[in-house]
Amino acid sequence: MRSLLCAMLALGLLMGAEPEPSVFPDDETFWTEEVNETLEPAEQLIYLSLEETPQKLYVGQIFPLTLKITSLKRDQVFEIRTEEGRNVTLVKEPAIFEPRAISRYTYYFKATGRNIRLPDFIASYEEEPDRTYRIEGKTLHAIRLNPPNDFCNVLAQRMELVNYQASTYTKESNILALQLKIAFGNYDDFHLKNSSNQGIDSYSGDLNDTTLFYYAIYPAGTEQVTFSYFNLQKNRYEKFHVPIIVKRSSVSTQSNLDPQASEFTKFKIMATGFLIFVWLVLWITRRSWIYPLLILLAGGYLVTYLIPLKSVCIKPESRLYLLPTKQSTSFVTLYERTLAKEMYNDGAYTKIQLPNNTIGWVKNEDLCTP
Numbered sequence: 001m002r003s004l005l006c007a008m009l010a011l012g013l014l015m016g017a018e019p020e021p022s023v024f025p026d027d028e029t030f031w032t033e034e035v036n037e038t039l040e041p042a043e044q045l046i047y048l049s050l051e052e053t054p055q056k057l058y059v060g061q062i063f064p065l066t067l068k069i070t071s072l073k074r075d076q077v078f079e080i081r082t083e084e085g086r087n088v089t090l091v092k093e094p095a096i097f098e099p100r101a102i103s104r105y106t107y108y109f110k111a112t113g114r115n116i117r118l119p120d121f122i123a124s125y126e127e128e129p130d131r132t133y134r135i136e137g138k139t140l141h142a143i144r145l146n147p148p149n150d151f152c153n154v155l156a157q158r159m160e161l162v163n164y165q166a167s168t169y170t171k172e173s174n175i176l177a178l179q180l181k182i183a184f185g186n187y188d189d190f191h192l193k194n195s196s197n198q199g200i201d202s203y204s205g206d207l208n209d210t211t212l213f214y215y216a217i218y219p220a221g222t223e224q225v226t227f228s229y230f231n232l233q234k235n236r237y238e239k240f241h242v243p244i245i246v247k248r249s250s251v252s253t254q255s256n257l258d259p260q261a262s263e264f265t266k267f268k269i270m271a272t273g274f275l276i277f278v279w280l281v282l283w284i285t286r287r288s289w290i291y292p293l294l295i296l297l298a299g300g301y302l303v304t305y306l307i308p309l310k311s312v313c314i315k316p317e318s319r320l321y322l323l324p325t326k327q328s329t330s331f332v333t334l335y336e337r338t339l340a341k342e343m344y345n346d347g348a349y350t351k352i353q354l355p356n357n358t359i360g361w362v363k364n365e366d367l368c369t370p
Contacts, residue, residue: 045071045125046069046078046125046133048069050066050067050118050138052065053065053138057111057140057141057143058143058155058232059111059112059113059142059143059145060189061110061111061142061186061232062091062186062207063109064107064108066104066105067080067105067106067121068103069104070101070102071102073099075099076099076126077098077099077125078097078124078125078126079097079124080094080097080105080122080123081121082119082121082122084137085109085116086115086117087112087114087115087116087117087142088110088112088118088119089109089110089112090107090109091108094107111140111142114141114142114144115139117137117139117140118139119137120135121137147230147237148237149193150228151228152227152228152229153189153190154187154229155185155232156182156184156185156229156231156232157231158181158182158183158184158231159181159238160180161178161179161240162179162180162181162211163179164242165177166244166245166246168359169358169359170356171220171356171357172220173218173219173220174244175216175359176215176216176217176225176242176244177215177322180212180214181211181212182210183207183208183210184207185210187200187203187210187212190212192216196219197217198215198216199329200329201213201214201215201322201328202323202329213323213328215323222244223243223244224243225244226239226242227239227240227242228240276295276298276299279291279298280295283295311340311341312341312350312352313337314334314339314340314362314368315337315366316334316337318362318363318366319362319363320333320334320358320360321360322360322361323361324348324361328361337368340352340353340354340355341353345364348363348364349361349364
């Protein structure tokens, strides 16, 4: 029997019979698993780390955060984006990321809640946008202030009241204009109590030094506005007291916002009138020629404050602005040709008083011939 099987096998080989092929599974995962076992992990080319996170933080505060970036491809430009923050908003980010081996960039955030999670920072090279490197954001705790009633919602390293001015707005109300300088503060949250209408007129500068023009409308009987802010350097509230003294319109300018000027003008008028009276008595008693001359000069000086305001014509569809600046807020549109009193002209704008006693600024190009 064994010899018979061997003979049959030899016969099959002589006739060209091929051996059965090996059978492999059709499942693609077989090949994938085999390949994955041979791949090496991707090389880390960008390293991210957070520096100088704040140790003490308040809700509403703007704070800096420094991101350190180490790039192994020092000549390649990279991009950074943020994701998934909580109770925090990005206020300012770096404008340009320059290719370097080691870089530090400062971001500015505002704390909007107590339990904060900083966003994740994700980096990638411009040439390889799909290959990303991430660092998860840290968790922080912010303290919620218990402010006084006059709190203006601003937390800043420093805030200064540079100038202020009160003017007639309507028969029943006055408008108060404030010029403030704020260093590293949430100036866009500025708000005053008990005002019927208020807002930011314009602002300039950067977070380090922001100049803010703010307006607020109060009833005509309001004599003083008080507000406070939280000084982050001194860790305390600081107050400002602003008297609402309506200035004489004919000598009012946006560049001269000192309310003491109005009181000084009243003092000059009263002093001039008193001098005219004294010189008149001396002239009657002593009959010297110098006194009529002094009376004439003082009278001419006094008339400059008492002469009626000049009338101007305003074109239809003209806008009335709160301040004579390019970024100023327009609060009234004059749809018809209007006559108004000219109060001051600064070259590009004219301060006017409408028949209903509303006061504002119009562009000189919007004036017409009465």
